[in-house]
Amino acid sequence: MARWPRCAYSAALYALSPWVIRRVWREQVPTYSRGQRLGLGPELGDSAGAATLWLHCASVGEVRAARPLIGALLERYADHRLLITTMTATGAEQVRVLTNDLLPALASRLDHRFIPLDWPGSARRFVARVHPVLAIMFETELWPNLLHACRRRGVPVAVVNGRLSPRAFERYQRIKPLMRQALANVSWLAAKSPADAERFIALGMPAERTAIVGSLKFESRPDAAALEVGKRLRADVETSAETGSEAAPGGRPVWVAGSTRDGEEAALLEAHATLRQRYPEALLVLVPRHPQRFDAVAAESRKAGFVTVRRSQKEPVTAATAVYLGDTLGELGALYAAGDVAFVGGSLVPLGGQNVVEPASLGRLVLTGPSLENFDDVAEPLKAAEALEQVADARALAEALIHAFDNPIEARRRGSAGQAVVAEQRGALERTLAGLGRLLTFS
Structure with missing residues (x-):
């Protein structure tokens, strides 16, 4: 086989090396050597020669x-x-x-x-x-x-x-x-x-x-430790609700927006404002995909007028809290478990969506935006079971959320149907x- 395609590709990489190095050098952890980006590092193996x-x-x-x-x-x-x-x-x-x-x-x-x-x-x-x-x-x-x-x-x-x-x-x-x-x-x-x-x-x-x-994505199974963290968080949320105040039939309305991307949070906050007109106690658990955006998203939420607390700072959820920012890593499953309805990000912007199976495996009704082409194969059976609903914009998202909280038995049924689809597809x-x-x- 001719070598020229790979040689031309390598030459292009070398020509772009200053940009590549700047871009990738930022993706680093202090405890790791940057030499790993050059293929450097000790040989792997142990005393048993595994x-x-x-x-x-x-x-x-x-x-x-x-x-x-x-x-x-x-x-x-x-x-x-x-x-x-x-x-x-x-x-x-x-x-x-x-x-x-x-x-x-x-x-x-x-x-x-x-x-x-x-x-x-x-x-x-x-x-x-x-x-x-x-x-x-x-x-x-x-x-x-x-x-x-x-x-x-x-x-x-x-x-x-x-x-x-x-x-x-x-x-x-x-x-x-x-x-x-x-x-x-x-x-x-x-x-x-x-x-x-x-x-x-x-x-x-x-x-x-x-x-x-x-798809290996259907092999997702709820993690017991994550479920326990989600259960504790939900208990804290319910405790924070004002005694005697009106809430959704199933308790304080909680929805989780996971893996959100730049350009989506404004629409999510707009939908949340509409939801709170009907359910003033509604809580949005907002989980941006990239940690470098945590501060900006927190500022955007507060600028929109929402009382916002951050998980990384161990700030308690109170009755006044409207947005709970999940600004930690590795806890998305636990945060999905704390909500009633899940919105999966990367879908209100043209990025192809994110993994919809994780919240479905937890028995949560799943909402997404129109851009879901990267997950069509797993989305189709969930849509067929009415466990996943795509919305076009902030207004449609608010309508879907209001319908879910107005009809909690139906929302739970749809979530259970999604959980059954995940089990069947394994x-x-x-x-x-x-x-x-x-x-x-x-x-």
């Missing part, structure tokens, strides 16, 4: 979605270590949160590093130091030089929960020779839907190495593990 499985997840959402796979790999391959790499600092924090939740026996075999920049030298150094027996890329993480470095060292590569939205497919079509070259290094691709599989094959992924296994994890097991057998 082999390393490598799983790459781009950021926090992918780490959360991969959680069932992470636990299963650690349990099934007890004589292996698992290295998780992420691109972002929030992803690294999510790995830390996950590690704290694991049993000590499992957590001791879990490592984290930042993925190196996809320069040829960095990629080669990283693979040489980690020397994994299997590389697993989550969703659409196709880094040409890293994949090439794996192939040179005989490391089988799997893409799991393979996702390729129509928008991403159009972008990749413009660099099809490069993508065909990158996909030639993939040993097995586990697509989450037939449409995703077709797009990958159209880009050059060999059909005989492609399987449709379903099975992708076992199919994925079976495919990975075959790669390890022949590696």
Whole structure:
């Protein structure tokens, strides 16, 4: 196969290196060496010589979605270590949160590093130091030089929960020779839907190495510790309600807006103001996706006239509190559990949405904006069960919230229907593990 697509790609990366370094250098944690971005770092391994499985997840959402796979790999391959790499600092924090939740026996075999920049030298150094027996890329993480470095060292590569939205497919079509070259290094691709599989094959992924296994996002199960945190928070919220005041039939109305993005909060706050005209005690639990925006969102909420408290500052919820800012990391599931209705962000702006399965698995009615193309496969069965409702704007969101709180029995029924859909759709994890097991057998 011609080398020029990857060579041209590498040359472009080198030309853009000042911008790339500035952009990625910000995604750092003080306890990590920036040398990891160049593929530097100690070799992995322990006194027992445990082999390393490598799983790459781009950021926090992918780490959360991969959680069932992470636990299963650690349990099934007890004589292996698992290295998780992420691109972002929030992803690294999510790995830390996950590690704290694991049993000590499992957590001791879990490592984290930042993925190196996809320069040829960095990629080669990283693979040489980690020397994994299997590389697993989550969703659409196709880094040409890293994949090439794996192939040179005989490391089988799997893409799991393979996702390729129509928008991403159009972008990749413009660099099809490069993508065909990158996909030639993939040993097995586990697509989450037939449409995703077709797009990958159209880009050059060999059909005989492609399987449709379903979405790992449906493997999400409520975490007992998160449920307990959510239960305590909800108890605090209910205690804060003024005795004898009118509230929704099911108690103080609480809705959670998770993974919100820049440009969405104004609409959410507008919808909340409309809701509070009918239910003055209504509480919005607002959880921005990116921590660098926490301060700005808090200021925006207060500027809109809402009494706002912040979870990170351990400020109590009172009867006067209108917005509770979830400005901590790794607690989205617990905050979803504290509410009656969930709005999933990244959808009122054209970003393709975020994971709608997590709140559905908790039995919550799920609302989103119109942009949900990145999660069409998991959204469709939820919509068919009336467990997920898409709204066009702030006005429609307010109407949906008012209807839910006016009709709590119906809202709970719809939430339970979503929970049943999630349970019915499970099975992708076992199919994925079976495919990975075959790669390890022949590696």
